[in-house]
Amino acid sequence: MTDWKLPWNASCLCGRVTMRISAAPMIAMACHCRGCQKLTSGPYSLSLMFPAAALDVQGETEIGGLHRDESVHHFCAHCKNWLYTCGIAGGQFVNFRATMLDDASWVIPYVESYVSEKLPGVVSGARISFDEFPTADRYPELMAGFATAGAKPQ
Ligand SMILES: [Zn+2]
Numbered sequence: 529m530t531d532w533k534l535p536w537n538a539s540c541l542c543g544r545v546t547m548r549i550s551a552a553p554m555i556a557m558a559c560h561c562r563g564c565q566k567l568t569s570g571p572y573s574l575s576l577m578f579p580a581a582a583l584d585v586q587g588e589t590e591i592g593g594l595h596r597d598e599s600v601h602h603f604c605a606h607c608k609n610w611l612y613t614c615g616i617a618g619g620q621f622v623n624f625r626a627t628m629l630d631d632a633s634w635v636i637p638y639v640e641s642y643v644s645e646k647l648p649g650v651v652s653g654a655r656i657s658f659d660e661f662p663t664a665d666r667y668p669e670l671m672a673g674f675a676t677a678g679a680k681p682q
């Protein structure tokens with residue numbers, strides 16, 4: 529998939545953690561849930577899902593957020609930037625914070641979740657909206673749609 533212009537480089541706010549992504553994202557999602565509002569300190573989280581093996585991390589990270597056994601939130605140890613979430617689907621996937629990319633200028637979420645908790649006035653640009661999370665059986669169709677019609681690097 530050369531049209532993804534891989535690999536991608538990324539870093540935290542202070543630059544002590546650098547990351548490299550070597551596979552195409554499976555989906556781009558915005559989540560408007562109250563948890564993501566608090567974690568990001570913003571109106572919603574913006575995630576790219578990758579196979580866990582596609583993410584290479586250099587620098588010191590630490591666990592933060594809810595300190596769960598699944599969906600483990602990783603932060604820069606120095607600037608405390610939320611970087612990615614591991615332990616998705618038993619560790620197969622990571623949800624990467626798209627705004628860490630050196631070039632995030634092309635990212636548009638394909639799906640948005642928890643619009644039931646969306647702040648008034650927020651428009652994410654997603655094509656498909658769910659009141660809560662999409663159920664697991666919807667993901668194959670959503671990923672196929674993203675692969676063909678989702679936003680890609682210019
Ligand atoms: Zn959320």
Ligand SMILES: [Zn+2]
Pocket residue numbers: 540541542543544545604605606607608609
């Ligand atoms: Zn940092």
